[in-house]
Amino acid sequence: MPIRAVLLVSLSLAAGYTGTAFAQGTLTEGQILQSLAGAGAAAGAAGYDVQAIRSEIDQRIRVEGTENAASPPPTLQALAQLPNITVDVQFDFDSDWILPESWVTVAQIADALHYPVLLTNKFAIVGHTDAKGSREYNRELSDRRAFSVMEMLVTTFNVDPAMLVAVGFGEEQLRDPQNPDSGVNRRVQLINIGPR
Amino acid sequence: MRKLSILIAGLATTLLVVAAPASAETISYAEATRALIAACGADINANCKGVKPGGNRLQACLAEKAGNVSPQCKETYAAVFASLAARAKAQAAVPQLCKYDAERYCSNFRAGDGRILRCLIRSDHVRKVSKKCNQAITDAGWR
Numbered sequence: 001m002p003i004r005a006v007l008l009v010s011l012s013l014a015a016g017y018t019g020t021a022f023a024q025g026t027l028t029e030g031q032i033l034q035s036l037a038g039a040g041a042a043a044g045a046a047g048y049d050v051q052a053i054r055s056e057i058d059q060r061i062r063v064e065g066t067e068n069a070a071s072p073p074p075t076l077q078a079l080a081q082l083p084n085i086t087v088d089v090q091f092d093f094d095s096d097w098i099l100p101e102s103w104v105t106v107a108q109i110a111d112a113l114h115y116p117v118l119l120t121n122k123f124a125i126v127g128h129t130d131a132k133g134s135r136e137y138n139r140e141l142s143d144r145r146a147f148s149v150m151e152m153l154v155t156t157f158n159v160d161p162a163m164l165v166a167v168g169f170g171e172e173q174l175r176d177p178q179n180p181d182s183g184v185n186r187r188v189q190l191i192n193i194g195p196r
Numbered sequence: 197m198r199k200l201s202i203l204i205a206g207l208a209t210t211l212l213v214v215a216a217p218a219s220a221e222t223i224s225y226a227e228a229t230r231a232l233i234a235a236c237g238a239d240i241n242a243n244c245k246g247v248k249p250g251g252n253r254l255q256a257c258l259a260e261k262a263g264n265v266s267p268q269c270k271e272t273y274a275a276v277f278a279s280l281a282a283r284a285k286a287q288a289a290v291p292q293l294c295k296y297d298a299e300r301y302c303s304n305f306r307a308g309d310g311r312i313l314r315c316l317i318r319s320d321h322v323r324k325v326s327k328k329c330n331q332a333i334t335d336a337g338w339r
Contacts, residue, residue: 110226120310
């Protein structure tokens with residue numbers, strides 16, 4: 001009996017807030033758009049280098065005493081300042097396969113990304129896990145899941161790949177650091193990283 | 197149950213109509229996916245677990261497992277993927293169909309990243325932009 005892993009997709013856009021969570025099935029296109037519109041220059045640094053972020057995380061994982069740290073690395077904190085919306089995407093256990101019940105959610109994200117107001121921006125799809133299991137494993141799994149969301153957006157819903165980057169943060173930016181093993185920490189974020 | 201089949205058949209018909217090349221209406225990705233999951237969700241979980249929908253992989257799996265796939269799913273999935281393909285085709289056609297309008301009304305916009313599109317759909321331009329360009333943008337689902 002496979003256990004379903006719940007992740008959250010969080011779409012980030014204008015400056016200054018950390019986003020709203022929507023339960024599965026209650027999300028509307030209007031909510032996504034509303035949360036995503038108006039990002040523009042406020043998102044600022046279009047210079048987010050995903051490769052650099054990845055190596056920052058990998059470096060930190062190797063440092064003793066940083067596990068479940070109250071504050072994530074600076075780059076990740078900066079990204080967290082960008083506005084976002086949070087929705088459920090469910091994956092098969094231990095897998096990057098998005099369960100069919102969550103395909104509509106990914107399609108809704110695609111609909112939002114096809115609106116002209118968002119077409120001019122670039123988005124990071126970020127995968128997060130809870131703190132169960134090793135940090136290395138979690139980073140790798142969240143990476144694959146973020147790429148899986150990107151792959152579905154691009155191959156099934158014709159989102160321009162030039163609009164997207166994907167990266168897994170593993171357990172390095174917990175949503176609820178007081179409860180590192182809690183399911184609320186499992187999520188995927190879509191962050192508006194500024195005009196492309 | 198009968199009501200449900202009628203509803204699903206209705207959906208499939210809608211999708212077929214939408215998928216026709218001359219059709220103007222473009223359904224959203226969410227609507228298309230809702231129809232797919234309503235008709236095929238159980239079939240996918242039972243027969244095509246782990247198969248991602250991109251790149252024709254899901255259609256190939258459902259065709260291969262045709263003996264186990266429900267009739268309502270068979271009726272629906274081809275229409276859904278045809279509608280996704282039709283929309284992708286419409287999106288790819290926009291630059292060509294709007295080339296003249298883009299040069300005429302939006303020549304001061306940088307190409308290639310949605311800026312020209314945003315210019316073309318501005319309310320003051322929509323009225324002047326050619327019918328074929330406006331239609332192409334609508335079919336692409338870019339309004």
